[in-house]
Structures are given as structure tokens and as C-alpha cells.
Amino acid sequence: MLVEKRRVVLDLDIESWFSRACERSPVKEALLTFSIAAETARVKLPHPDPMDLLVATARVFGLTLVTADQRLIDARQVPILANR
Numbered sequence: 001m002l003v004e005k006r007r008v009v010l011d012l013d014i015e016s017w018f019s020r021a022c023e024r025s026p027v028k029e030a031l032l033t034f035s036i037a038a039e040t041a042r043v044k045l046p047h048p049d050p051m052d053l054l055v056a057t058a059r060v061f062g063l064t065l066v067t068a069d070q071r072l073i074d075a076r077q078v079p080i081l082a083n084r
Contacts, residue, residue: 063078
């Protein structure tokens with residue numbers, strides 16, 4: 001979505017970039033589970049946002065969400081590490 005909106009520019013297609021990023025960092029893929037899907041219904045952001053799924057995933061796994069999105073930071077729905 002950010003690539004399509006040209007807010008992020010990648011040097012590769014998204015699939016190749018993501019594959020390379022996962023190989024080079026200690027990132028683990030979080031599969032969509034029933035618990036995460038159910039948690040999305042409890043996420044209350046003040047604006048329509050497809051980030052509901054990321055917030056729900058962070059809650060279920062007890063993770064900190066890294067974001068530069070000020071709206072998500074201000075929403076205080078999950079622990080945030082502001083990437084500014």
C-alpha cells in the first residue's frame with residue numbers, strides 16, 4: 001500500500017524486497033490466527049485504517065509496534081516505538 005502510494009520507494013518488486021529483508025534480519029512471520037482476527041474487532045482507532053491487523057497482531061503476541069504513523073502513536077492502542 002505504501003509502495004502504491006509512493007510513500008515508500010523500493011529498489012526491487014515487493015515480493016523480492018520482502019524475501020531479502022526476511023533473510024537479512026531476525027524477522028519472523030506472524031500467521032493470521034483466529035485470536036488475531038478476533039482481536040481486530042477490539043481495536044478502536046479514531047480513523048479507518050488497515051493497520052488494525054498489525055495492532056491486533058502486536059496485542060496477541062505481546063509485541064511493540066514500530067511506526068512513524070503519528071495517528072497510530074496517538075491512538076495508544078498498543079506499545080509503540082516511534083520511528084522518526
